[in-house]
Amino acid sequence: MRFKTASSPHTTPVSSVNVIMRKVLMAMIPGTAATAYFFGWGVLINICLACVVAISSETLMLYLRKRPMKPYLSDNSALLTACLLAMALPQLAPWWLTVIAVSSAIILGKHLYGGLGFNPFNPAMVGYVIVIISFPKEMTQWVPPAVAGYSQLGFLETLQVIFAGSIPAGMSWDSITMATPLDTMKTQLGLELSINDIHQHKVYGPMFSSVSGVGWEWINGLFLAGGLWLAYKRIIDWRIPAGLLGMLFLLSNSFALYDYSSFTPPTFQLFSGGIMLAAFFIATDPVTASTTIRGRWIFGAGIGFFIFVIRTWGSYPDGIAFAVLLMNMTAPLLDYYTMPRTFGHHWSEFPGHHKKEPEE
Amino acid sequence: MTRTTHQLWHFHGGLKLPGEKHQSTGTPIARTELPRQLVIPVHQHIGETGKVLVNIGDRVLKGQALTQPTAYVSAPVHAPTSGTVKDIAEYPAPHPSRLSTLCVVIEADGKDEWIQLESRADYKKMSPADLRNLVRHAGIVGLGGAAFPTSVKLNPGPGHQIKTLIINGAECEPYITCDDMLMRERADEVISGAEIISHALNTAHCLIAVENNKPEAIAALNTAISDAGVDYIDVVAIPTIYPTGGEKQLIKVLTNKEVPSDGLPADIGIVMQNVGTAAAIYRAVFHGQPLISRIVTVTGKGITQPQNMEVLIGTPMSALIEQACGYQENADRLIMGGPMMGFTMHCDSLPVTKGCNCLLVETADQHSDENNAMPCIRCGECARVCPVSLLPQQLYWHASSKNFDQVQDYNLFDCIECGCCAYVCPSHIPLVQYYRFAKTEIWNRERDQQKSDHARIRHDFRQARLDKEKREREERLRKKKDMLEKKKQAEAADKNETEEDPKKAAIAAALARVQDKKAKAADAPKNTDNLTAAQQKQVDEANKRRETE
Amino acid sequence: MTEYAIILISTIWVNNFVLVKFLGLCPFMGVSRKLETAMGMALATTFVLTLSSVCSYLVNEYILAPLDLVYLRTIMFILVIAVVVQFTEMVVHKTSPLLYNVLGIFLPLITTNCAVLGVALLNVQEQHGFLQSAFYGFGASMGFSLVLVLFAGLRERIAVTDVPDVFQGNAIALITAGIMSLAFMGFVGLVN
């Protein structure tokens, strides 16, 4: 009798890429639901639009690159990119903004590098950075959270704003959009107000809660819960979020202790903006992160560091996308200089131990 | 003898795998029927191939040496039964390459007649060197799968005092139970073997490591130790984590010592032998029997009646399968070894060798289709489970792009090919094959490099020789010219004085011509009869070239 | 003290010579195929940039300005830079012949690395003092080295990916540089 030959091991697979991606998408559900609750229909419309654009871009690129369709379209990675990006875009962003962001993420950020597994930069963040630099005004069209007594648009009205760009009669842009708490905090701090003043402020006060911004603590809390589940299931490595959140906590805590009136407390830093989404869902994208244990600590901590620096002293209210891309750049070097010690070898044989790296 | 609790340590990574061992432990070790014909590969071990001692048509007795070791790291093979040497030629080898190898084919006469056997139950009177020699000529190699000549391992070399002998009964791969069954049924042989090895190594301490999923084996060993009344052998139950049976991993678990990457266990005062090897040594010493059979686990979902059997080396695999009542209908992969590290065989007519501990037959649903691999998403699971703390994702990355220097920077050669990385890979990449590809490719390049270095030396040498010859020729020419010149001048001076000289010169010249002709005739090439016109032309051209040179 | 720290932060991150000011792109693209080479180039450029920044400051301050010869500035700076580069080339050739060979034309081309002349001229424009010039030159070269080494790391990775044929080589490298540049945009506003 004759048999097929193959290399060992001769076992059934224990996991697969599409299952991993699916679980990550599942873990995003609670946080996404909270976001939709607080910020209205725009969230869901953005997600749907982004998913459609992502799948079409993916199909187009696979076709152009003459690569097999089925395994790649079913690996869920394009959907994940789309969802992450949709969560980062403002709810009333015009449809073309989403299209540009998602298509450049998939085409430029992913497929020009060879598609799944080969992209050095997080595609979602590439798409985000491209639109935030190109269309800064449109990127501020966030809506006020549903709870603080602000009016909310209905489904059809939201569709109208996103696709036709026209505001419902009797409303103005200023009445349906407002800056995020992070943005407001930054602007007001820049005007030499103390944090206490801002919290007491007639106009801006109501958008802040005791933790961070109204609604934002729930969104971040639920993303944190989803992320912890992923970490528990070992879909993501817990070291990256730990490094990121740890570094952010450390820095914000030190500065807040140094001057609590002009530096926001750690709770505000950790529970506003997309921090939990970034820590557990964006930074942990394995393709673009470092893959070694020590590398992952440094990778996470580096993102935390840059987020804090850009939030505190830079011009952009939130620096997540920039921080992630900056650390993506270092990933190949991090991997090389943080190799684990191979069994039976001495530390002195490893890079970074016998010679110093000049710039890192 | 009371069991002492032994402190244990961990190695990085590893996997908890479903054992699948119960399938083949239900029945005792069976004996196989004597096959009509045995094919014994001459090369079944790591090291040099032995020199064949028999000729076609010779009658051989059971246990008679068929080859003689040619180097220090080498082992002989023996006739597994009495019969006639029918052929000495290349036959397909049980090797993933599907290539053939030199084999001795013996047609069994059914008498199973032993050569004269000599028992050395008094081995304690033998010197370690004599014991090693006995083991060497019994053809004993490591029976755990690697088939490294045991006599070499019994010689730790000067300056190495072996403090601990470890007998490896871990058997960490799923499905395989041959060591388990051996320990259950022949624990006394294992213990005696351990005693002999301890004597050969002059070691005062011996550990027998058995995974804690084999309580019967542990109990049997403990009984055998108390029966034998030895006090320096401890049985240690170790956690069942794959690949804890790897030599370096087991040493780490038992002693917390790491064998240096470029070293041997002997460098840190440890020697490790498989339980099967220990039993084989017992048989060689107490009964004089060389290694002509081994226990093979025939198991897997594709086998009707999984079991262990004692098999003569050289028995075709198909005979074993037949004895295990044949294949199940959807059997589609025949593996020599376990599911994690074994090699697939392309057909079942291949012979069982000394390193064959298990024949595993899998069905189509038991392994992934290798064609559905996805790109690596660098999730790092492989690095988490790697027992040697490598970065499999980087090795894969560089191996697939043939960056062989970088692969070595990432310590490819420390990879033990345990398969943990490929087992957990969500992209279903056949990682181990990439490493094997890179390893064999690098070895090949090293051979090429050696060869080209050698060629360079030879070329340089030849160039130097040609230069020297050229210089010498020029030197001679110059001298001749000088002489002629001088002669001419002398002649010019003498011309007027003597009249006979030109005559003399003419005679001398004629003589020289004749001699020259003679010499040329002697130089005339042979084998030039019956040349075709074209060939003749080429010869002529060649001669012309030669003359002009 | 703060002043020098700000100069360093500014030149390395905020106004990175390569990714924000787009100076010195030639060696950035040319010598970033291998990490090792990139490190060699980074070291050589660091040496040249710092030294030439200081030297050109000295030449400007103590020769050109007193003699009223500021109109000779550009030619003089190029002369200074060329000398420093030649000197570096000799040192590299002696100490690491392979690096010399690998850097090839890019080593003498540091002379025409616009970042080097740019630093010298910017020093004058910003009216930097001696130490400021030194820090400015050093910071600029650190910024250059940092992105060059990071870029080389990325390119080594990209070199073995499944990049579409038409984008292979310099095309994908430039796209990568573009994305790096986008990321560095995040530092806008950090230092005015």
Added chain:
Amino acid sequence: MSILIAVVTLSVIAALFGLLLGYASIKFRVEGDPVVEKIDALLPQTQCGQCSFPGCRPYAEAIASGEAPINLCPPGGETTMLALADLLGVEPVALDDEHDTEPTKTVVVIDEQTCIGCTLCIQACPVDAILGAAKQMHTVIADECTGCNLCIPPCPVDCIHITPVKVEPDTWRWPLPEQNFAAPRA
């Protein structure tokens, strides 16, 4: 006047710099070209001359001085070309179409029945791998043969044949797994 100052200043500075560089060039003098050795070590040393240079070392020298491209070595194939590209930090260049990317290794065998013992092949062999004397039958030492085939053209009786080197299980190489995801759609 100011022109004069400018000219003098420039000249003085240029002279000073010239002196400095002159001193440096003596101090940091480099002898020989160690790169040639490194290149030569990568070449397969078949000395076959298929690169149009008379042997491997001349080719190495030509590469080091930039006179020859790195893709001229057929016996080395893609491996050697990539190694050279890596060493010299240049872009890999595709091999000529007529050459295999991975050449099969061969040696030559002399058909001893036909050989006339003319010694022409012995003179052609760059590594002295052919044994024999005038009018004696010749034999190739297979282990020393580099497979350059330089002995074939001079043979007047065509008794030299190319045979591939036999692969043993020990020298067998595992194949690179097929990367289906990277392959174009069938």
